[in-house]
Amino acid sequence: MVGLYIGSTFGFSGKNLITLALGKKFQDDGLNIGFMKPVGAIPKEIDGKMVDEDAYKTTQYLQIQSDPEKLTPVLVSQDFKMKAYTGECLLYKDDIKKAYEELSQNKELMMIGGSGSFLYSGKYCQLDGYNISRLLGSKVIIIDRYMRELNYDYLIAAKEVLGDDLIGVILNDVPEYFMQETKDFIVPMLQNRQVDVLGVIPHDDVLKAITIGDLATQLGGKIISMHTKSDQIIQSFLIGTMQIENFMTHFHRNKNVAVIVGGDRSDLQLVALEGNCPCLILTGNIYPNDIILTRSEVLGVPIIVAREDTFTVAQKMENILNRTKLREEVKINQGCQLVNENLDYATLYKGLGLDPK
Known part of the structure; x- marks a missing residue:
């Protein structure tokens, strides 16, 4: 049995999607796989037990049977943090190791889901990705998501720390305008530093x-x-x-987008509605007049009223879209297909020492 830790340079880098894509591919290739997420940051009660929500949904999608308490042996709660500050959380390493050994029985490959940043998140209690991967003796892949730039310094540093245990990295969510630079310059540079790039995943709206x-x-x-x-x-x-x-010009160039507009700008609200925008977001906690409400109902366009000003709502919106979780099946299926079309599974299998059946 071999373990594969799936880490990332920072949170919300696409670990969940890539874990699902990898798991489905491994299963299609005939491997008997298991899964666990040692440290969970999104506790949720399911069937009377607390479990990390993302980890639970991963096992559901991949149809892997797991005891919730073993699936995520450590849940970040206030109690956990208090123990972490005093050093007591080091005892959780034993729980992680025991759960891993039990869940990996009769498995050919054990997938291990990371949390946050591989090198840093959980460092204060020695439950960061690096320490956990060493504890479990697993191989590692690291995902880096494009956010105005790629974190190639981080990836090189991870290679220096992990050595041969780093199978490779995945560059995720790379926009079209940055794809050529990524493939022509960044990928060769990483390869020259002994960092194998397993795939470059393009951005998908x-x-x-x-x-x-x-x-x-x-x-x-x-x-x-x-x-x-x-x-x-x-x-x-x-x-x-x-x-x-000017708004009309920009709006007609950008279809299928929600429009954020001040609650007192009924002129822009009407333009957006008549342009068949999918959703109108009014800011400043100002409700629309009767004309806007009526057109909303006639045209079938939902209206959201938000409390903050337009700038604050726009900032929130940007963060929400960048961090949105995969929930809808259509998004999961499309995402898995996108990932698997762009991954070098030959190099991944070689690094794991496995052969597809």
Whole structure:
């Protein structure tokens, strides 16, 4: 049995999606796999037991039977943090090791889900990715997501620390305008530093999509019309803070986006509605007039009222779309296909010392 730790340079880098894609591919190749997430940051009660929500959904998708207490032996709670500050959390290493040994019985490959940054998250209690991967004697892959740049210094540092135990890295969510530079310069540079690049995953707007209902919740806003369309998906947003002529030009160039506009700008609100935007987000906790409400219902466009100003809501929106979790099956299936079309499984299998059946 071999272990594979799936880490990342920072949180929300795409570990969940890539874990699902890898797991499905391994299963399709005939391998008997297991999964655990040693440290969970999103505790949720399921069937009377506390478990990390992402870890639980991974086992559900891959149809892996696991005891919730073994699946995520450490859950980050206030009690855990208090023990961590006093050094007591070092005892959790024994729980992780025991759970790993039990879950990996009769398995050919054990996938280990990381949390946050591989080198840093949990360092204060020695439960960072590096320490856990050493504890379990696993191989490692590290995901780096493009966020205005790639963290190649981090990846080189990880290689220096891990040596041959780092099978390779995955560069995720790379936009089209940065793809050529990535492939022509960054990938060769990493390869020259002995960092194998297992794949470059292109950006896909659908994977950042979020339902209107989830968006309203995360914005702390309220849907005031067309509640029946709260399951509709949006992929991006446009800020309506300009003169109406300029706004119309930008709006017609950017279809299928939610429009964020001040609650007092009924002129821009009407343009967005008539342009069939999927969702209208009004800021400043200002409710629309009757004309806007009526057009919203007639055209079938949900309206969210948010408390903060337009700038603050736009910042929140950017963070939400960058950190949105994979929940809808269509997003998971599309994401897995995108990942598997761009991964070098031959190098990955060689690093694991396994052969597909």
